[in-house]
Amino acid sequence: MNTARLTELILNLGQVIEQNRDYLTDLDRAIGDADHGINMTKGFRAVADKLQAVAPADPAAAMKTVGMTLISTVGGASGPLYGTAFLRAAAAVAGKADLGRDDLLTVVEAALGGIKERGKAELGDKTIVDALQPAAEAIRTGLQSGAPTAEVARRAAAAARKGAEGTKEYAARKGRASYLGERSIGHQDPGATSTTLMLEALASFLEG
């Protein structure tokens, strides 16, 4: 995947987030402060403006722009978390002109590492990690199995969706929703859901 196609993918992620703005905000209304879809839409609109104003030099530069823009424009916890994820992903592929099959794992694992380090959440805390970690595992297994990259991405998206839906079963231990304690049970985590939507968009993009 070259820089132009990655840029197209990032713009696509932003569109999918925007299409799901109200859904993500409604999820956050139940266990947070009803702004996750608004935050993410605002962030990705700023990203689109930047990427369209100045074409990034390479894939790492494109992801660095995403990371820095999300950190500087998103007020909620998700901004610095997703921002760190994209900055780490960028650093992991620094200097490459093209991203290949194995870079999918490199990028997703770097993103996951950044989120876990920044947010201190582990699997089962009802956060982004509950979607992204199973996705990273599915990518590792899928690549080893020799499946085509698009199919690997589709499996990762399915693993993320399962993880996100699974967050309904338990209470939040990190972020705003953790203030609700047991009352957060029964509700799906907004951040795990936005992660799932982005991975589904990635899979569709690679299939298309």
Ligand SMILES: Nc1ncnc2c1ncn2[C@@H]1O[C@H](COP(=O)(O)OP(=O)(O)O)[C@@H](O)[C@H]1O
């Ligand atoms: N420490 C954390 N680690 C990982 N993800 C987190 C953490 N804290 C919050 N989140 C994610 O952020 C989402 C909320 O994002 P958002 O509503 O945009 O920010 P805020 O909670 O500040 O309003 C949660 O649904 C959760 O997935």
Ligand SMILES: [Mg+2]
């Ligand atoms: Mg919120």
